[in-house]
Amino acid sequence: MEVELKELLNDLQSLKKSISDPSHLALIDKMHLHAENIATLEKSGTTRRSKVKDMSAEVVDSNPYSRLMALQRMGIVKNYERIREFSVAIVGIGGVGSVAAEMLTRCGIGRLLLYDYDKVELANMNRLFFRPEQVGMTKTDAAVQTLSEINPDVMLESYTLNITTVQGFDTFMSSLTNKSFQPTMSGSGVDLVLSCVDNYEARMVVNQACNELNQTWMESGVSEDAVSGHIQLLIPGETACFACVPPLVVASGIDERTLKREGVCAASLPTTMGVVAGLLVQNTLKYLLKFGQVSRYLGYNALKDYFPTMEMKPNPQCSNAACLERQKEYILAKPTRDAAAKAKADMEALSAAENPVHADNEWNISVVDDELDGSDTRNSGVLPEGIVHELPVADEYLKPPNTEVVGPADDLEELRRQLEALNAD
């Protein structure tokens, strides 16, 4: 549209030069004004919001980060602004990946790397994110268009390629190891890889890349009947990799494409995919910003609203050579890990002994002894009118059972056994 407008303005200019009739000139000036108004309206529709240099916690309507910085005040996250330093790669920009990308973009993530080779179709409209007017665009282009409008602060890199081809895999690997965004970071060039693909072949490729690079990643998936899904954290050497406990279709070596039938497609729902994307990015935020418990595996059964969790240890007979290498390294690094954990615990114990937990006490909260006068202090008149306690008082506090800490020396024999098992392969 920009080109058409420019041509129109040029034509008006040349017409104006060759005309002398004052009434005609007035009409041309009027048209010029209309054309400029159209240009302004068109522009206001594309440059949506300006970049923000620093994240501010100021509570004003014009601050796109106030509700996120409030996580610090609420005591959930220590330093929210660190999110700008992180790079996350999302493989597969479909029903889960596109929503995950939008969530991270709205959270103000530093850098997003997007990988897909598919195009937007009307058949995708039953899931969130893509819009009908984007039909025909590549998913990567459409995603960059929408995400850059939502938050221009996020650095977007898009790769329109298939990671399961030889050339695609090479580009995938080199993009993951590029450190120009954070030259000082250790490990690869990204902080996390999110797998949001819809087939096992691509998952095995992400698994291979992450095992080779010793890169932590998260897996996600939604079932063909659209009513269940899962997310999974994979830390090379520490947790099971995708090849450690492969799905039957992978283990049997069947080409999964031969299983598809003409005229049959998988079902999908914006609800299930939105929930899985939400759980995936929540786990990502917890992992990057260090709050809450990062889930190792979390399932979602929509029919029963059931959310199973589990842990999967690496398989010493894993078929993936890079996985076995990572397992060896993990076992060898155990003494170092134990020493670091002990030093941290000692430091925390020391600091807790020296400083009160809440030095400022903004809300003037003080602890009252339950046994002060033998009566129930909960009924001392602090409840608002009309409210009474429904439950009995002074439930006895249940002491946790004695737990025995296993020292690093105790399982040295076990460690040696594991290492020997791995070397035997």
Place this chain on the structure above:
Amino acid sequence: MEVELKELLNDLQSLKKSISDPSHLALIDKMHLHAENIATLEKSGTTRRSKVKDMSAEVVDSNPYSRLMALQRMGIVKNYERIREFSVAIVGIGGVGSVAAEMLTRCGIGRLLLYDYDKVELANMNRLFFRPEQVGMTKTDAAVQTLSEINPDVMLESYTLNITTVQGFDTFMSSLTNKSFQPTMSGSGVDLVLSCVDNYEARMVVNQACNELNQTWMESGVSEDAVSGHIQLLIPGETACFACVPPLVVASGIDERTLKREGVCAASLPTTMGVVAGLLVQNTLKYLLKFGQVSRYLGYNALKDYFPTMEMKPNPQCSNAACLERQKEYILAKPTRDAAAKAKADMEALSAAENPVHADNEWNISVVDDELDGSDTRNSGVLPEGIVHELPVADEYLKPPNTEVVGPADDLEELRRQLEALNAD
């Protein structure tokens, strides 16, 4: 922009009439063409996809409903197309309500009623749905703009009003009882009300309206620290209403607005709100299309990925008069409910005895007796190469404990007691 373009075209027309120089006329014709191209480009950006008369299950890229209709083939939903008959009202088009509206729109819901009085701000950009270029629009207008582009098949009604005012409540009630969309439906004019508001005052108003109209609704909420949320199903008379077990702030009669402090805002995350919206609309789909288990209460603790569930019975001492009326009706209708449940069970038993469960057996599945030759039939060579069973065979099947069915006659005394308790109020 349309107005400006029209004026420009008019001006060109009148200029053309009063000019005779052929080179000038050629230039004007050229400008006319440019202006028309701009009009076409502008239009192609607004009419995104045409309406679809019937939902088709055909697997082609151009079918926006193929992945939803596939739910029938997968055996999840019996008649997906029924979704076009349903009306859902969403109160509050914020971080949860807007995403719920988008999910229902993409699912092809028949009719959506949207209520909000707020405007879009940059401070809302950390949640899904609204875009920076919509800042300053009312949330209802912005939602209608986006939703009608996504799916023109959905009938959208928007109400820019505050339901907690006297006039707002009147309009709210009359909109809920308007049956012009489905004149033959019983009850009110909507199938479900979704409460997606951020304060208790509005929740109490939705509760009042739904108790008066005997309207089933679902409640949703996200905590101020952004890391937990819940959804809840409320069936007047059958489950607890919002006043049966009120939150402390409601029960104590404190004006919650006095609790807010200058310069402090609630935290929010697109992840938590996306998950809550997803769970809410999933429960909505299960309720409307009759599949899976509809959850009565489902919590979400993001820090621990913990999802508590519970049931809440109505409170015979509830402060809401309409709730007490609905409780009485529910108790009185118990014999009718029991008879209907018995008739249904009898019918199902009869039909199961007459017909095989799977008459077509498309996949040629047959049942083999485990005890056929006393050996383990699971190791009979059907596994692909390289795969072995990890678990021992023939785990003994655990018989469910004997359960005693309580007949309608057994608890007649209890029923009478409950009714008397209600009448005593």
